[in-house]
Amino acid sequence: MLHRRATLALAVTSGFAAPRLAAAQAGWRPNRPVRLIVPFAPGGSNDIVGRIVAEAAGQILGQPVVIENRAGAGSVIGTEAAARAPADGYTILINSAHATVPAIVARVPYDAVADFVGVAVAGFSPYVFAVNPQVPATTARELVALLKANPGRYNMATAGIGSGVHVAAELFRSTEGVQAELVHYRGGGPAVAALMSGEAQLGTPTMASSLGQVRGGGIRALAVCSAERSPALPDVPSAVEAGIPGVILEEFFPILAPKGTPPEVVAGLGAAFRTAIQRSAEKMRDLAGVSPRAGYDTPEKVMTLVREGVDQYTSILRAAGVQPE
Template sequence: MQRRHLFTAASLLAVPLLAPPGIARAQAAWRPDRPIRVVVPYAPGGTTDVVARIMAEPVSQIIGQPLVVENRPGGAAGLVGTDFVAKSTPDGHTIIVHSNGHAIAPALVARMPFDPVADFAGVSMCGRVPQVLCVNPRLPAQNLAELLALIRANPGRYHFASAGIGTAVHLGGEMFRAVNRLDIAPVHYRGGGPAMQGVITGEALFTVDPIASALGHIRGGNVRALVVAGAERAPTLPDVPSASELGMPEFAVDAWIIAMAPSRTPAPVVAALNGAFAMAQRQVAQRLAEQAVMPMPDLNTPEQIMGFVRSDMARYAAVMRGAGIRPE
């Protein structure tokens, strides 16, 4: 019995040695003493929410405390939830899982309540997700050419579904409208889930949703996928053509998912969270791949993550200006 107990204890002590040394040291430096609140600044059901919930379980096991996902929708590009986290106590017990709406927001909001880069510390770049244009399956348009013909024959009649001003879904719809010079306006819903429901019920003509959240609806027959917004087909939707295949290479947009902490969070805390998320991503890589979430392996450190946010802010600002959208 004594030998069995000693073997078990030794085995448990050996487990951390399986982790990369940097992660093991980060975890040893800080451990949370209560559950970690994970704010998602959108309604349940969208891609950001899906990825946050996939990541929460393995991170909880690694870090030693539950990660509790809390949806706080509201404001352009999720400003309500993001501002809440920016002003939260910087002790590692409140973080945010956001989308590239975080980098789009400055192109839409003239007076930002926080600085998207300076007020946050990068914890993890959880992955990127190609987006797909979906329509109601009862719509007469069976393909992209027929959809364009329908919109052009009825200028100003139809709307596309946005997940809120400044979200990846909004950006995708605006890019499709701008590339094709269409007379169609957005309807802004409170998140990706409600936006997709708007297409399913026929309130909106189409939405350009990240594949991670659209996939179940496509496979279930609730919507019809017409085109993947990018140069290549998605592995999870092999029968859906890419925009480049259809002669529309300018229609290219991905969503990305990021975890961040308030900027004043101590470096050892950020390092511990960064290490836990990195380990968790390896554990759930297959689940993320099934949701069409693709890794971004070149973005590992907090500095690299926030540098990427800064560069994408400039890129999205240029896209929004080209779409005629100005900060308000």
């Protein structure tokens, strides 16, 4: 009898232990939907990349990853909401402007590094140097000549103060010594729409927000802001080929959680999102011109990239004579 009871007890204990062991091996998993804040309007690069990765991550996590667009102040409004959210894994952020904001906004209501923990990096992509098709310039050098002959006459669209598009625009204005009036829109989508309508004549939109319009002829790409051509736009010259070698800049997409999120939760999110990013790599390249890179597999590596980005963007803006506003 004692032997039978011991055997039964062992079987019961083993029955409980197996699910626990499986759960431990699987890591943290949410029991309700996860909110992914995109601090820009729909249609921009963060929105496009965020939705692609969120779909795959939700399948892995077993709960939907729901996009919440909270645009305003060049991503500050949505990013602050993420920083102030409960640090429980149910609110995360994707923001390619995260490292640019401290370089250009004087009073940021959060610390871009200290108030966050790294989850993953969705990918990298160069900015696109583009114009409205009615602009009488078919090359980058022709546009520079046109702007110098007509200082202040043409509008240059950005995705908002502090956005990477803003930094790229400032880089172009300073390195080429041209005067173009910056017009700040509430996200990449509205900025590209302004380029298409002619409300703005030129800009440096993200690859993700402009790829479809370039391919469809809604806007004309004069260069990609990289040293080499992009596989997403193989017929568009690089900045070097186009004669604007100083205008080289790419955006990256950090996925972040609020400071204080438990390490096991960050690990669970990180594993899920890194897998989702790899599964979505082809789709991101095709739809958004964004390519993942290896090497960002720990929170520390993600935040090192953010910290280095802050330094890089600050250097670009100060060289352009731009001070925080």
